[in-house]
Amino acid sequence: MQNLLFAATPTSPEVNFDFERHTLSLRGESYPENAAMFYGEVIARLREYLGACTSASVTVNVALTYFNSSSTKMLFSMFDALNEAAQNGNRIVLNWFHDVDDETMLEFGQELHADFDAFEFVSHATTNG
C-alpha cells in the first residue's frame, strides 16, 4: 500500500503515514479551512490500511502544537479508527506530544485516553514552546 505524505502548510500538519513501517505521524498545526475535506482522505486511507492489518504493531506519533475545533472532531474519529483496529487484535501505541503548559492539549489527550482504551496511550510533555 502506498504511503501517504502531505507536506505541512501554515495551517495544516505534515502527514507522514509510512504504512510499510507501520509508523504514522502527524506534526505541526491544524486549522485548515475545511477540516472535513483535509482529514477525509487521511481517514479514508488510514481505515483502508488498518482494515488490512492483522496482529500488526503500529506506532502513531501526534505532535500538533495547535488544532482548531473542526480538526478536533476529525482527530477524534481518527482515534476511533485506531481504537477499533486495536480491538481487532493489533497493537497500537499512540505517542501524544504536547507542550508542558498546554492544558487544553493535555485534557484532550486525557479525553482520548478515557474513550479509547484499546490502544496504548503515551503522553510526552515537551518544553520547546
Next chain:
Amino acid sequence: MTNAATDVDYQAFFDIARKHKVIFYYVGYFSQNIIAAMSDAVRLQLTASGIDGVKRRKLFSSFVEMAQNIIHYSSDSLTAESQDNNQLRHGSVCISLVDGQYRLMCSNPVDNSRVDHLRETLEPLRHMTLEEIKHAYKETLRAETPEHSKGAGLGFLTMARDASAPLEYSFLPIGADSGSAMFFLTAII
C-alpha cells in the same frame, strides 16, 4: 503636499485605537491565506507582549475560531454558497486590552433567518459554569456533526471554554431591505 484633513482623520482614528488599547484590527475579506497571515501577526504580538503560554494559547485559539467563523458563515461573500473551500467572506476582528484582560471581538453580517439559531446556540452558553461547558464540549465531540455546520458545532464551545467571562453577542439591523443583521461576538480572555 500634505492633506491636513486626512491627517486629522487618521490622527483621530489612531488616537481612538490607542485609547482603547487596540493591538490588532482587521476589516475586509477573509480568506484562509489571510487568516494564516493574521495568525502570524497575532502570535508575534502576543509573544512580544510577554503574556504567559496558557493565556496566549487560549487567545490564539479563540482568534482562529472567530476568523474561521467569518470565512464559513458571513453572508457577505464573494464566493458561491455551495463552494466548500477557498472562500472569501467579509467581516472584522479586533483584539484590545481592557482592564488587563484581552478582549476579542468579531463581526460579520448574517442572514436574518440565522439570527434565531445563533441566539439559541449562544444564549445557553452564557449561563453555564466552566464545568458544564466542558461537559457540553465533550458531548458535542462525540456527537454527529450538526447539519449546516462546517465546523463541528464545537467552535462557540471552544471560545466559551477559553473565555474568562460569558461570551457576549448582539445583532444590529443593517438596513431595512438588506435581509441581514450585523452579528457581533465578544470573548474576554
